[in-house]
Amino acid sequence: MRDAASPTDEALLQRYATGDPEAARILLDRLAPRLYRLAQRLLADPTEAEDVVQEAMLKLWKIAPDWQSGAAQPGTWVYRVAMNLATDRLRRRRSVALDSVPEPADGAPPPLQAMLDADRGRALNAALAQLPDRQRQAVVLRHLEGLSNPEIAAQMDIGVEAVESLTARGKRRLAELLAPRRTDLGYDT
Numbered sequence: 001m002r003d004a005a006s007p008t009d010e011a012l013l014q015r016y017a018t019g020d021p022e023a024a025r026i027l028l029d030r031l032a033p034r035l036y037r038l039a040q041r042l043l044a045d046p047t048e049a050e051d052v053v054q055e056a057m058l059k060l061w062k063i064a065p066d067w068q069s070g071a072a073q074p075g076t077w078v079y080r081v082a083m084n085l086a087t088d089r090l091r092r093r094r095s096v097a098l099d100s101v102p103e104p105a106d107g108a109p110p111p112l113q114a115m116l117d118a119d120r121g122r123a124l125n126a127a128l129a130q131l132p133d134r135q136r137q138a139v140v141l142r143h144l145e146g147l148s149n150p151e152i153a154a155q156m157d158i159g160v161e162a163v164e165s166l167t168a169r170g171k172r173r174l175a176e177l178l179a180p181r182r183t184d185l186g187y188d189t
Contacts (some may be wrong), residue, residue: 006026007023007026008073009030009031009074009075009134010025010067010069010073010074011023012024012026012027012030012074013027013060013064013067013074014064014067014069016061017041017064017065017067018027018124021127024061026145027060027074028057030075031057031074031078032144033059033078034047034075034079034081035052035053035056035057035082036050036053037145038079038082038083038086038140038145039052039085039086040141040146041081041125041128041140041144042083042086042087042088042090042091042123042136042137043086044128044129046121046123047084048086048089052082052085052086052089053082055083055085056078056081056085057078058105059078059081060074060078075149076154076155076168079155079187080155083137083155087133087137090133091172095151096144116185120182120185120186123178123181123185124178127173127174127177127178128140128174130173130177131170131173131174133157133169134166134167135154135167135169135173136170137156137166137173138152138156138166138167138170139166139167139170139171141155141156142163142167143167143171149163149164149167152167164181182189
């Protein structure tokens with residue numbers, strides 16, 4: 001979150017466009033963590049999430065000299081780009097045979113609570129993966145990224161009512177998918 005004394009994203013982008021590398025570093029530090037969280041939640045793959053962040057930021061740097069002040073905010077624009085890049089990757093995944101995808105490496109077991117948290121995270125990611133793309137995007141943006149419904153509407157280029165509907169249907173479906181696992185995920189103890 002930016003304090004009142006720090007420059008806006010747009011001001012930083014304009015400074016970068018005129019050759020200020022420090023402005024690029026500040027903007028990257030400000031935007032990359034949110035982009036990574038979004039991509040990681042949509043893709044459930046840290047390497048692909050990093051690639052999405054890198055590609056989205058490169059697109060932002062490329063358009064910096066031609067940025068139209070007063071249109072979209074750079075953070076909103078690059079967030080939308082990252083969401084589109086992640087969606088494209090998800091579509092490409094569906095065209096790959098499941099047998100050709102290697103099994104993920106399993107690390108050493110952490111302490112009990114960390115194991116339980118990891119199980120819950122995997123269960124949530126697996127349930128999210130079963131939602132239709134638009135519902136998954138709305139739920140991730142609202143409940144995992146903490147965006148408001150109007151912000152989500154702008155990101156997804158839909159109305160606020162559509163966001164509310166997608167989010168409600170997504171939450172109901174997640175509850176249905178996760179209900180059989182309540183006990184083994186430690187919610188009934």
